[in-house]
Amino acid sequence: MPAPSRTPWREFAAGARDQLPILAGVVPFGLIFGALAVGSGLSALVAQGFSLILFAGSAQLVAVSLIAGGAPAAVVIGTIWIVNLRHLLYSASLAPQFSSLSARWKMLLAWLLTDEAFAVASARYQRGELRFAHWYFLGTGLTLWSAWQACTAAGILLGARVPTGWQLDFALPLTFLALLVPMLRDRPAIAAAASAGGLAVILGGLPDRTGLLIAVVAGVGAGMLLEGRRRLPGRSSP
């Protein structure tokens, strides 16, 4: 019997490695969050607590700006939920892949589910051989979580002295782009991406990233519309 090409440890290491290019784009946001939080008068413990427990970058940045603007706690909590509504889509997308896992694995991986982990792991799940793929997700999720804690702490310590001239934040969209391109294999997928991207630009002015959510739902609808049309001639019943 040949040695298995995919083992739990190899999957874990591959997941961690594939998250590394994303980190270059994530680290500036962590630094900015830490600096912004202490700059808004939050204690270092509360600032780090956001990253440790909430672990959701854009929601954390929105929350701190609302707190600094004097918004009541209920508004901040509601906004965090709205900004994170997109995780419902990620959860639905990963549920079939996670269906055979134990409850403990599901609870752990759900806690590590973020934009970045989802982007990297969903590319992995398209490549097949999924027996130990949950170790890949764990590797990618833990790498992101650890880096997020470290760069939040660094931001708290450094304050607002992050050099913006490096423009390292741009590594984040570049990484997403490198993940997106191989997914554009047929017209429905291209239509989904094009309409979601276009709408996100048009709706970019909407508050609290609600434009992103609308754009994603419309993009998925456009993809389904085209796929339905393509399949129609082959169907025997309506």
Add this chain to the structure above:
Amino acid sequence: MSSLALWTIIMAGALGTYALRLSFIGLLPPDRLPARLYQSLRFVPPAVLAALILPGLVSSGATLNLSPTNPRLIAGLLAGAIAWRTHNAWLAIAAGMATLWILSAVF
């Protein structure tokens, strides 16, 4: 804002977020998903990625900037072309960052 209110925000925000993350993975059985939702799932990743990428490439702040002097647009187009031709993520990202630095220095 009081320390109690801040920790309430963290805990309530995190609890709701975790419920959203766990929703279909652990709370609702996936075989209860409507068939149409299943079909739609393969379009979620490309739609989310495109919606996260594009605004940062074609806008400068709140205004649309499609000019060839927009460094992020040019760097993004180049990185996309390299990713398409080579399927090499690191190469695409490195080329995109290098292009951004060069164009930012020029314009």
